[in-house]
Amino acid sequence: MSIRRDYIDTAIGQIHYRSSGDSRLGVPLILLHQVPSSSAMYDALLTELAEDYWMIAPDMPGFGGSDPLPGSITIEAIAKVFHEALSNLGVSQCYLFGHHTGASVAVQLEYDFPGVCKKMALSGPTLLNDSLRELLPTISCAFPVQEDGSHLIQMWQRIRGKDNDAPLSISQRETLLGIELGERYPDAYMAVIAQDYATQLAAIQCPTLIFAGTQDPLYGQLDDALALLSQGTRKEIKDGRTYGCERDADKMAVLLKDFFQ
Template sequence: MIITRHFIRVGERMVHYRKAGSGPILVMVHQSPRSSAEYEPLMEKWAPHFTCIAPDTPGFGQSQPLPGDPDIEDFARAVHALLDALGIEKCAAYGFHSGAIILMTALKQQPDRFTRVAMGGYAVWTRQEMALFGDAYLPPFHPSEYGEHLTWLWNRILEQSWFFPWFATDEAHRLGVAHADPARVDAVVREMLDAGNAYQAGYGAVLRAPRDIPPPGAAMPPCLITAYDGDPLQEHIDRLGDMPAGWEARKVATPDEHQRASLDHLLAGDHPQMGALPEAEDEGFAAIEADGFDGLVHWRGDRAAHTLLLHEPGRALASDPGPNTLRVDLPGHGLSDDWTGEAPKDWGSWAAVIAAIEDRFGIEHTAIPAPPSGDPARLYPDLAPDRFGAYLTTAWQVVRARHFFEPWYEADAAHARAFDPADLAPERLAAEHRDLLRARSARAYHQALLDKDS
C-alpha cells in the first residue's frame, strides 16, 4: 500500500498530511508530540477500507503552528479548517490519546460533520493528577549552544515508557510497557526536534482542555472509545460517566484488539465518497521512479520554473527557493524517500533521478553543487540511533565544527575557515542538525559527485 504525502494551504498556514487508500474519507488525528508518521502502519491496515487522511496537527511534523497562544478550541477549529480546504464536508474520524481530545472538541463544535468516530483512550484527569503534571510536564524546549538539550530530550522520551508522567521516577508511576528500543525512541525524538518549543502550545492545549463528554441527550454521531492493557488511559474508561446514545467505551486486551474494534465500528457507518483532493501550488511531493529509486521527492518553489537548484550532500532544500526556481530534497535527504536499496555511489544513478525530476517539472537547467572538500567516509559519520542517544550529540558537534574548519574533522589552524557568528545561533544549528540526521545517503551522494568529476 502506497502512502503519499502532501501540502495544502489552510489560510495563512501550510499543513502537511499523509494519504493512503481509497473509498470514503477517514481523518486521523495523531497524539502529541508525534506527527502523522506514527499512523503509517495503521494507514496501511485501514487503507483497503478508507481514504485515510492523517494531517500533522499545528506545530507538529511539517505543519506550521497556530499564531498566538492557542487553546483546544483553536486546535479543533484547525481540523475543520483543513477539511474545508480539502473540500471534505463529512467524514469518519479517528484519534488516539491527545488526538482524541482534539477530535472530541471538534466533534462538539460540529457534530454533523462526522459520520462515525473511534478513539484510542480518552484522558479524564483528577485534580491530583493535574497538580502532578503542573508545569513540569511541559518544560520549554529550545536548542542550546552546545547541544545539551539533546541529552535531556533522549532521556525524557526514553523514560516516558518507563514512568508516567516521565519525571515521576518512583515505583507508584512505573509502566508495564517499558522498553529500550533506540528506533522507537528515535522516531519520537525526531518529531520533537521538528516541533521545537511549539510542542508546548499543542500539548499544553490538550492538557488544559476540559474533559466534558457530551451529555446523554446530545445529538452526536456514534462513537467508540477503547483502551488496552498497559495503556495509562485504560483506567480512565471508568471515569467517562454517562454518554450520548450510540456511544460506547470499553477496555480491551491488546493494541491489535483496539484497532480491530475501532475499524469494525467505523465500517458500520454510511460514509460519503470523495474525489481528488487539492494541494498547495508551491510545495509538495513528486512520485519519481528511475534507476534504483522509486519513491517521493520533496520539492518547493515555482512549479513552472526552468531552473532546478540542488543541495550539497548532508543538506536539504532551502526554506526560500527564490523566484523562478525549484529546489528538491534528493533521495535519502530532507523529507524525500531514500533509495530502494543501497544508495548508489555512481553519478549515473543520481543523474537518472535528476533527469526524471527535470522531465516531471519541465526543467531546462540544473545547478549541480561541487562536492565539499574532505573524505566522504569521515565527513558523514554513522548516525544510526544507539541505546544512549550519542548519535544526536555527534551530529550536533559535526554541524558546529563545519562552521570552523574545512573539512570539519581537521580541527587545526591550517584548515580554519571564516565564519559568521550569526550562523552559530542555536536555532540555525538545529535546522542543520535535522538536515544531517535525515541525510541517510549523504556519503553516497558525495561519492557520486566525485565520480561525476573524475
Template sequence: MITRHVLTIPATGRKVHYRRSGSGPLLLMVHQSPRSSAEYERLMGQWSAHFTCVAPDSPGFGQSDPLPGEPEIGDFADALDEFLGALGVETCPAYGFHSGGIILVAAMQRHPARFTGLAIGGYAIWTADEMRVFGESYLPPFRPSAYGEHLTWLWNRMLEQSWVFPWFDVRDAARLPGAHADPARVHAAVLEMLDAGDAYRAGYGAVLRAPRDIPPPDAVSPPVLITAYAGDPLQSHIARIGAMPPNWRAAAVAKPAEHEAQSLAFLRHHAAGAPPKLGEDAGEGWLAVGQGLVHWKGTRGANRMTLHAPAAELAEPESGDVAIDVPGHGLSSDFADIGATIEAARAALGAADIAWPALPAGDPALLYPDLAPDRFGAHLLRAWSAARSEALFRPWYAADKDHAIPIDTAALDPAAIARRARARLRAGGAAARYHQFLTSLTGDGR
C-alpha cells in the first residue's frame, strides 16, 4: 500500500509531502514537472517489492510548499538534500524522469555523498534555438481569472501536450506517437496544475534554465544510467550528451518497459542499507483505513473532530481540535461506507466527539452538478460557475432576488473561487453521497 506523509524541514519550516511504499533499501523517486509524486504510484507499486520507495512532491508542486524568491536548479538540488537529511536518510540510489532527472544530477553534483547511483529517464540538453522557443512560450503565467477563462487554456494545454512537443508547437514535425484524449488522464494532470498554480513556473523554469551538468570524463562521480525510449521526445538528446565519466552510461531503448527494467536492475545493484525510521510531522498525515487513506490535520486525542460540508475540504482546525477531509473529498480516498470511515478516523485519532457540519440549503440534485471529466473540459467550467455563484446566492443555483445574499468581495476574489472550485472537482460525485449521508443522520445533518 502507498502511504502519504508530511515532513517539515526544521531549518526553514518548509512543508514537504511525500509518498511511501514497500520495505528494504530506500529508493528516492523524483517526479517530472509540472506533475507530483502521484505520477509514480504505478511504478511504486511494482518497485516496492525491492525497495522502500519514497517519492516527495518537489517544492511548489503537489502538496509541498514552494521555495522562496526566484529559485534556480541549485536551490531545488539543495532542497532535495535538506529533505533527505530531515527524513533521516544518509545515502541512497535515486530515480528521476525528465526534469526529475535534471534535479537529481544537480543534487548529486552538489551533494555526491547522498547518492549511491542515479537512474534517469531522458536527460534534456537543449540547443540555443530550442531554448529561445521555450523562453518565449513555454511558461506563461497561470493565475485564476474572474470567470474561469484560465481553465479552458489549462484543459487544452494538458490535453495537447501528448499530441505535440512542445505543447504549443502545432506542426506535423512536432507530433508525438503517444497521442491520447483520455479525459481521466487529462483531468489528473489538470488537478496537479491547480495544486501548483503559478509556482509551476519556478520549478519548471529552473529546470529549463539548468546548464548541461554532465561531469567531465575524469571526474569522480557516483554511477549514473540514462535511458530514453522510442517516442520520448528526449530520446534524440542521448546523442547530445557527449563524453561522460566511465561509470556513466547513456542509451536509447525501444520501449518504456525496457527503460524501467534497465533502471530497476541498475538501482538494485546500487542499493544502500535499510532505511532508519523515516521522519514525518506529528500534526498532519494520512490514516490507513482499509484500502484507502484519510487526510487529517490537528491534535491527536482532541475533544472534537470537525467535519466540513459537502463539496468542501478540510479547513485549518482550531487550536486543540483535529479535522479530516471526509471520504472522497480533499486529499482523502473515496470509501463506500462514509459513516464507518468517519468513525474509524475518529477512533484512530482519539477524538472524543464529532462536530458535524450544517447541510447546505437547497436541492441536492442541483447543489452538486455532474463533474465527471469530459472530452472538452466542460466540467471545469461547471465547477467554477458553481463556486462563483455561491458567493452571490444561496442556494447557488437560484439566481434571483429572493435568494441573493450579501456580497462578500473576498469570496469573489479569483483565488478564493479557485480554491472552492478545486474542492468541488476533487469531491466530484462524493459530494452528493456525503450530503445524503448527513441527511440520514437526523434529517438536518446534525
C-alpha cells in the first residue's frame, strides 16, 4: 500500500503529513518524529503496519514540509498545533507513538488534552537527567553558514556521529534537514529541556509502552520513566540505536502491533 502525502490547515499555517492504511481500520495511529528529522523517518513503519492501521505521521511545525510556529518553539505549542490538525482531520481519539522529541510531544499532547490518546508508545522517552541536560545544548548548537562550506561538513559529522553504521541515505537526509533549520537547529532541543516531562509523565493515565534500543542514548532513562507511569510497560530492542524506526522497523512494528492490539 502506498504512502500518501498531504496538508492540513491550522491557525499557524499548513501542517504536512504522510499517511498510509485505511481510515476504516478504526482508531488511527499517530507517529511523531524526532528532530531534526521529519515524517520521512516513518516511511518504513508506514509500510510495515499499513495492513493493520490507519496511520498519520505529521511534520512538526518548522520541520519537513510544515509551516513554522509564529513565535518561539515550545513542546506545548507543537502539541497544540497537532491537536488542532488532528481535530481538523476528524480524529478525536488515537493511538500515539513518539520517538525521542516525538515522545516529548506525545506526552504533552495527552497531558494537555486528556483522553485524546487511547494508548501511547514512547521510544526513547525524554526524561532527561542532569548530565543530559548539560550535554544537550552543546551537541545541538547551530553551525553558522560559512563561505568555505565548512558548516556543511560539521553538520554531516554531527549526524553521522549519531550512528556511523547507518545507511548513508539516512545520514544524508538528516544532514540536509539539519542544514535547512539553520539558526533554528537548537530550538526544539531547548524546548525539550524546558518541558516538565516528569510531572507530565506521572499524570498520564492511559496504558503506555516505553522502550528503546540498547544502544540508544536515551536507553538509560527507561527505568526511571517506567517508575512514573501508572500503567507502564517496558521493552527494549537489542542493539537498537537512534534511527531504530528505520533500521529496526520490523522489530518495532511487532512491538507496536502487540501493544496497540
